[in-house]
Amino acid sequence: AQRVTQPEKLLSVFKGAPVELKCNYSYSGSPELFWYVQYSRQRLQLLLRHISRESIKGFTADLNKGETSFHLKKPFAQEEDSAMYYCALGSGSARQLTFGSGTQLTVLP
Amino acid sequence: ETGVTQTPRHLVMGMTNKKSLKCEQHLGHNAMYWYKQSAKKPLELMFVYSLEERVENNSVPSRFSPECPNSSHLFLHLHTLQPEDSALYLCASSREYGVRNTEAFFGQGTRLTVV
Numbered sequence: 001a002q003r004v005t006q007p008e009k010l011l012s013v014f015k016g017a018p019v020e021l022k023c024n025y026s027y028s029g030s031p032e033l034f035w036y037v038q039y040s041r042q043r044l045q046l047l048l049r050h051i052s053r054e055s056i057k058g059f060t061a062d063l064n065k066g067e068t069s070f071h072l073k074k075p076f077a078q079e080e081d082s083a084m085y086y087c088a089l090g091s092g093s094a095r096q097l098t099f100g101s102g103t104q105l106t107v108l109p
Numbered sequence: 110e111t112g113v114t115q116t117p118r119h120l121v122m123g124m125t126n127k128k129s130l131k132c133e134q135h136l137g138h139n140a141m142y143w144y145k146q147s148a149k150k151p152l153e154l155m156f157v158y159s160l161e162e163r164v165e166n167n168s169v170p171s172r173f174s175p176e177c178p179n180s181s182h183l184f185l186h187l188h189t190l191q192p193e194d195s196a197l198y199l200c201a202s203s204r205e206y207g208v209r210n211t212e213a214f215f216g217q218g219t220r221l222t223v224v
Contacts, residue, residue: 004151032210043113044199044215051210086152094165094207099152 002027002091006100013077014108021072021103023061023087032090033063033070034097039083047072047085057081077107112136115200115216122190123224130185130219132200140206141183142213143175144199152199158183159206190223197221 003026013019025031033050048056050063050070061072070087087100113134122128134141143155157165158177172194174186183200200216 034212036213043217046212049210049212090210094157095209095211096154096157096165097152097213098154101149101151 002089002098004087004089004098004100006085006087006103008103009101010104010106012106012108015079016076019074019077019081019105019107021085021087021105023070023072023100025068025070025087025089027068027089027091029091031063031065032095033061034088034090035059035061035070035072036086036088036099037083038086044086077105079107079109081105082107113200113202113214113216115198115219117219118217119220119222121222121224122187124190124192126190127186127188129187130198130200130221132183132185132216134181134183134200134202134214136202136204136214138202138204138214139180140203141177141180142201142203143183143185144201146197146199146218148196156185157206164206187221190221192223195221195223 005024035047036044037047038044059074063070084102084104086102089098116131139160141158144152146152155169156175161177172189176184197218199218201213203211203213
C-alpha cells in the first residue's frame with residue numbers, strides 16, 4: 001500500500017537560512033508527488049508538483065526514485081514561508097492522493 | 110465566492126443529532142472529494158464523486174452519508190456520530206477524476222465537534 005512519511009512535525013529556521021522539509025514515500029508504481037501548503041487562516045493549496053519541475057516562491061523539490069524521496073527545499077527562508085506543508089502521493093488508477101502528516105514550518109525573524 | 114466553499118465553518122452537534130455539511134464549487138470541475146483531518150493524523154480520503162456518481166468509499170462508517178446532486182454540490186449527511194468523529198472535514202474538487210498530476214482545490218473546511 002502507498003504511504004507518505006514526513007518525519008518532522010515541527011521545523012524552525014531563521015530568516016535567510018536554508019530550509020529542507022523531508023518527505024519519503026512508499027509506492028510500487030509510478031509515483032506522482034505534490035507539495036501542498038496551508039498558510040494561517042487559509043485553505044490548503046497546491047505549492048508544486050514533481051512533474052512540473054518548477055520553482056514556486058523559491059521552493060523546489062526533486063523526485064529521487066532511488067531514495068523514494070521528494071524533499072522540499074528553499075535556499076533562503078522568508079517569514080512569510082511559515083505554514084503547514086503537506087507532501088502528497090498520487091497513485092493507483094484513480095490517482096488518489098495520500099497525504100503525509102504535515103510539517104509545521106516556522107521562520108523566525 | 111469563487112473556488113470551493115464549505116458551510117458551515119464550525120458545527121457542534123450531539124450524538125443523536127442529524128446535520129449536513131455542504132460543499133459548493135464554481136470551478137467547473139467534474140470530481141469532488143470529502144477528506145477527514147483528525148488531530149495528529151494525515152488527511153484521510155473518505156469519498157470521491159465523479160460526474161455525480163460515487164466512485165470511491167474508503168471504508169467509511171454508514172453514519173456518514175454523502176450526496177452529490179449535481180457536479181457543483183456535495184453534501185455529507187451526519188447521523189448518530191461519535192465523539193471520535195470530531196475533526197476538520199475538507200471538501201476538494203479537481204477537473205477530472207483519475208487523471209495524472211491533477212491539482213486538487215480545497216475548501217476551508219468545517220470544524221466539527223461531537224459532544
